[in-house]
Amino acid sequence: DADVTQTPRNRITKTGKRIMLECSQTKGHDRMYWYRQDPGLGLRLIYYSFDVKDINKGEISDGYSVSRQAQAKFSLSLESAIPNQTALYFCATREGQGDTGELFFGEGSRLTVL
Amino acid sequence: GQNIDQPTEMTATEGAIVQINCTYQTSGFNGLFWYQQHAGEAPTFLSYNVLDGLEEKGRFSSFLSRSKGYSYLLLKELQMKDSASYLCAVLDSNYQLIWGAGTKLIIKP
Numbered sequence: 001d002a003d004v005t006q007t008p009r010n011r012i013t014k015t016g017k018r019i020m021l022e023c024s025q026t027k028g029h030d031r032m033y034w035y036r037q038d039p040g041l042g043l044r045l046i047y048y049s050f051d052v053k054d055i056n057k058g059e060i061s062d063g064y065s066v067s068r069q070a071q072a073k074f075s076l077s078l079e080s081a082i083p084n085q086t087a088l089y090f091c092a093t094r095e096g097q098g099d100t101g102e103l104f105f106g107e108g109s110r111l112t113v114l
Numbered sequence: 115g116q117n118i119d120q121p122t123e124m125t126a127t128e129g130a131i132v133q134i135n136c137t138y139q140t141s142g143f144n145g146l147f148w149y150q151q152h153a154g155e156a157p158t159f160l161s162y163n164v165l166d167g168l169e170e171k172g173r174f175s176s177f178l179s180r181s182k183g184y185s186y187l188l189l190k191e192l193q194m195k196d197s198a199s200y201l202c203a204v205l206d207s208n209y210q211l212i213w214g215a216g217t218k219l220i221i222k223p
Contacts, residue, residue: 004156040122040215041215042118042201042203042212042213042214042215042216043157043201043203043211043213044213045210045211059210090156090157099144099205099209100144100145100162100164100205102147102159102162103149103157103159103211104159105156105157105158106156107155107156108154108155108156
């Protein structure tokens with residue numbers, strides 16, 4: 001089983017629908033991240049969390065919200081999906097207390113908004 | 115603004131050596147990462163450089179020059195499985211990761 005698991009792996013939805021992407025990890029890491037990846041662009045940070053009570057906006061948080069339900073779970077929601085949110089979404093975790101450790105990524109959730 | 119530049123695509127031959135360059139302009143520097151990403155899969159960590167010089171790890175080496183804002187990833191004895199995208203990312207002064215768009219490496223027999 002993967003250490004960082006994302007569900008669903010693929011989702012097609014319509015404009016205006018609410019969508020939740022879930023991430024769970026068994027690595028015991030405190031730090032969790034949500035990124036989106038678009039062709040020709042680098043990974044962009046949506047939200048990140050350093051522990052259950054800590055939520056921080058990334059560079060492209062508009063239109064998204066998150067919930068850190070437990071150390072192991074970090075969910076990303078699109079309240080009202082729009083076509084330009086069509087992308088590949090990755091959850092990631094990082095070990096240690098600092099920021100220089102490697103990121104461990106989930107397998108990705110491909111979202112298509114029609 | 116902050117910027118990471120990498121070639122979009124490179125082609126190399128199985129068994130050969132390839133160097134993938136990354137130049138960066140960021141607000142501060144706290145290290146540079148290289149990740150490998152096979153098509154449709156998650157990125158996986160390759161290397162982290164924070165000091166100038168070359169770090170070797172098996173067939174892969176990563177070089178950093180902070181004064182030039184430059185890094186490269188060197189892949190030796192290329193194998194077909196090395197066909198992937200290689201992502202360069204810099205940790206800026208706020209410890210935020212700035213990602214390049216990635217270099218797609220195509221290996222030909």
